[in-house]
Amino acid sequence: MAASLLTEAGIDVQPCADLPNLVAELQDGAGFAVVAEEALRGADTRSLSAFIECQPEWSDFPFILLTFRGGGLERNPSAKRLLDMLGNVTFLERPFHPTTFVSLAQAALRSRRRQYEARARLVALRKAEEELQLALSAGKLGAWTLEVPSRRLMASPQCKAIFGRTADAAFSFDDLVASLHPDDRDAAFRAASTGLDTGSDYDGEYRCVWPDGSVHWIAVRGRPVFFDHEKRAHRITGVSSDITARKQSEESLLDSERELRQLADSIPTLCWMAEPDGDVVWYNERWYSYTGSKPEDVKGWGWKSLHDPAALPLVLERWEKSLRSGEPFEMVFPLRDANGWFRSFLTRVVPVRDSSGQITRWFGSNTDISQQQEVEAALRDLAAQLERRVDERTREREEALQKLHEVRKIEVIGQLTGGVAHDFNNLLMPILAGLEMLQRRYPDDERTQRLIGMALQGAERSRTLISRLLSFARRQNLEARPVDVGDLVNGMMDLMLRTLGPQIDIHLKIAEGLPAASVDPNQFELALLNLAVNSRDAMPDGGRIIIEISLETVQNDSKDLKSGAYIRVAVTDTGYGMDEATLQHAIEPFYSTKGVGKGTGLGLSMVYGLAAQSGGMLRLASRSGEGTTAELLLPSTASVAGAIKDSADETLSRGRPLSILLVDDEELARKSAAEMLADLGHSVTQAGSAETAIELLGAHQFDLIATDYLMPRRNGLELVEDARSIRPGLAAVIITGFANIPKERAADLVVLSKPFRQTELARALADAWGKEALLADNKAGADSIWAGTYVRLEREGIFQRRLPIMRFANDLQRRVLPSKRLHASQNDGMFGSSGS
The missing domain is CATH 3.30.450.20 (PAS domain)
Incomplete structure (x- = not known):
């Protein structure tokens, strides 16, 4: 700002970042310096002090010191020290008026210029004195004496030289008069006569013509002496000097004055x-x-x-x-x-x-x-506007910091709930395994079946609670795929009507031509049902719920959403709503406004976690007495939505017995899984660590490895990679309660989420065995390859989609090593065709 003010005032400005830079500029011929007081506080000022002390006698370099406390000792104790160090210093207290600052700067500049002028005059004076002494010592001034009665002139050699004569040449009074310029001769005689008549000093300047014809200016100064009784002078003694150069300088000065006047006029x-x-x-x-x-x-x-x-x-x-x-x-x-x-x-x-x-x-x-x-007024207006904008941005920053604090708090709670849910999964594993096996062992005992059923129901509710915790913590395993949200919601209407009761009136508004959404359909159904139940609970006397499905486009990236198209699912009720304080805590886990025993406080947390993990967001809007609107934004996809598979329990399929290596550092969970596998008819070898598993793989032949993902020193993915380096093509199942398994590394693996039922475990084994069948070694035989492949094709619905046999054969040929050949007889009876 200071540099801009000085530049606008026509002063060349050179900003300096530190004292060495400043001293360099001072030595280079600066006019004055503007220094902030804090730049000298604690700095090494020796170079600056050396510059000030080494100034020549004509120099007193001016400083303008910008200070917050003025230059008085009562307010600024350091002022005396700065004054002693800097010498010629003007204290300017901040904030300062621009006019005052510019005025001080120009005054300092004028002061410095006057110093340079003084230097020039001093130099000139010394030079003149030296020349005068040299002239006197070398005879540059010509001495002369004129005896008036006889008109006898006595001139020194130097005087003769002034008139253009040599030292040995004759130079009489008549010669002197003859050398005078005709235009100046009368004036010279009048001045000499006046001096003689009055006895006053004679002082004249006139031109003389040298023998070579050149014209020179001569200054003559004399004093009459030896007066007679009539007080008439008998003699005049004086000196003469050549002032041609001075006259030329005076003429030049007159020319300069004329030029200066012209400059001043322009x-x-x-x-x-x-x-x-x-x-x-x-x-x-x-x-x-x-x-x-x-x-x-x-x-x-x-x-x-x-x-x-x-x-x-x-x-x-x-x-x-x-x-x-x-x-x-x-x-x-x-x-x-x-x-x-x-x-x-x-x-x-x-x-x-x-x-x-x-x-x-x-x-x-x-x-x-x-x-x-006018510019200053505009700057003042701009400063006022900037101040208002700063205030607005400060408020926005404070609001953003408050929101960030809430987000971080939720993230910390999410990490805590994720860890707790992971431990609960391990605890539920033996409970579910034991109850299932007991239920099958005593099928005819009605009381036992009833008790086990109630225990299983409680375990399933605990499983659902853990799923919600993991959903909030964004650690549940989502199987996102293209889903027609409209069809999915339409299919849920009967369930929602039965769940919400006859007092709730549900209205469904679905826009036409909506693209598919990328979401896990099962988790979405649970999230929508949670939102609907929350709306029902907010309307104890009944009311209306409006479910609206539409397309929303986000133009600019934000911290919550990326630009793109989103499927918007809005659930609006006519309930009692939430005030601002309640709305701020609505998505926090275990926060609930319902009575004790009427809610877990995880419904909205689960929806929030699903939205965030799916790449969307949850928006809540509510006012007390005016109802609530919950908006779930899900990323849309250009892929075609597939049919939603029936989620009913599958029949337990045991398959052929396998030799399985089971790895889990949690002993209770590992033993319960081993019991399930043994009950399915498989041979199970247990390992409590990845290191133990590697040793067992080197000593035994296994058909499949089932390993926990989160283990000390080496996780499940790393263990499978090491195991396959020992046993190429080994089938593998990853068991986990987390969702942070890298998808690119687990693309060819079957992932089983904790806690799981025995049917889910059997299905995971069948999936893993089917995936690895195409990569199995020839030693396992072509029959096992075809058996596993057939299970995979049947499960994925290839026969129902009438996929051409040739596409399957080509795919199989690419997967099987060239040395492994399949015979037509192995196809007979499997596809009902003998042509492939």
Whole structure:
């Protein structure tokens, strides 16, 4: 800002980042320095002090020190130290007025210029003194004596040289008179006669013509001596000097003065000069052109007619005070232009003093600052606007920080709930396994079946609760795929009507032509049902729920959503709503406004987790007494939505017995899974760590490895990779309660989520065995390859989609090693075709 102000004032500015840079600029010839006080606090000022101490006698470098506490010792104790160090320093307290700052800067610059002028005069004076001494010692001044009665002239060799004669040449009074320029001869005689008649000193300057015809200026100074009784001088003694050079300089000076006057007339500033009493004696042409006045109109104090009558009394008071005190005058006031309009001018008047300190002239300048004032007003308005914007941004930042705090709090709670849910999964594993096997072992005991059924129901509810915790923590295993949300919601209407009861009126609004959404359909159904149940609970006396499905486009990326198209599922009720405080905590886990035992506080948390993990978001809007709207945004996809598979329990399929290596560091969960596998007829070998599993793989042949994902030192994926390096093509099942398994590394693996039922475990084994059948070694035989492949094809519905046999054969040929050949007889009876 300071640099901009000085640049605008026409001062060349060089910013310096540190004291070494400053000292370098000072040594390079700076005019003055503007220094912030804090730049000197604690800094190494030795180089700066050395520069100040080594200044020549004519130099007193000016500093402007910007301080927050002024230059008084009572407010700024360090002022004396800074004053002692810097010497010529002006303290300017911040914040400062731009005009004051620019004025101080220009004053400092003028001071420095005067120092350089003083240096020039000092140099010139010394040079003149040296020349004078040299002239006196070398005879540059020619001495002469004239005896008046006899007109006898005695001239020194140097005097003869001044008149163009050699030292041994004759030089009489007549020769001197003859050498005078005809135009100056009479004036020279009159001056000499006056001196002789009055006895006063004789002093004259005139031109002489040398024998070679060149013209030179001669200065002659003499004093009459040896007066007679009539007081008439008998002799005049004096000196002569050649002043040709001085005359030429004076002529050059006159030329310079004329050029300076022309320059003063051409500059845009109004300039003028006044006598010591204030009478103005000269204006530049810019003054006349601006005011439209004539010299006779503004002579003396005539300039008063161009001032604003309202401001003139104060101008006169200040001007008369400067005339009395000799202090510079500075003031801003309006001046009338040639059209009668007033414009603001910054007026500065400085005294011009002679060698004795007496004021010989006043030099004044009037600078038009009307545009500068307009810019300053605009800057003040801009500063006010910036201040308002800063206040607004500060409020926005505080709001954003508050939201960030809430998000971080929810993330921390999510991490905690995820860890707790993972431990609960391991605890539920043996409970579900034991109950299932007991239920099958005592099929005819009605009481036992009833008790086990109730225990299984409680375990399933616990499983659902854990699923919600993992959903909130974004750690549940989602199977996102293209889903027609409209069809899915339509299919849920009967379930929702039965669940919500007859007092709730449900209205469904589905936009036409909606694309598919990328979401796990089972988790979405659960989320929608949670939202509907929350709405029902908010309307104890009945009411209306509106489910609206539409397309929403997000234009710009944000921290919550990326740009793109989203399927919007909005659930709006007419219930009692939520106030602002309740709305802020609505998605926090275990937060509930329902009575004790009427809610877990995980419904909205689960929906929030599903939305975030699916790449969408949950928005809540509510006001007390006006109902609530929950908006679930799910990313849309260009893929075609597939049919939703029936989620009913599958019949337990045991398949052929397998040799299975089971790995889990949690002993209770591992033993329960081993019991399930043994009950399915498989041979199970247990390992409590990845290291133990590697040793067993090296010593035994296994058909499949089932391993927990999260284990110390080596996770399940790393274990499977190491196992397949030992047993290529080994079938594998990853068991986990988390969802953070890298999909690119687990693409060819079967993932089984904890806790699982025995039917789910059997299905996972069949999936893993079917996937690895195409990659099995020839030693397993072609029959096992076809058996596994057939199970896979039947499960994936290839036969129902009438996939051409050739596509399957081509796919199989690419997967099987070239040395493994399949025979037509192995197809017979499997596809009902003998042609492939």
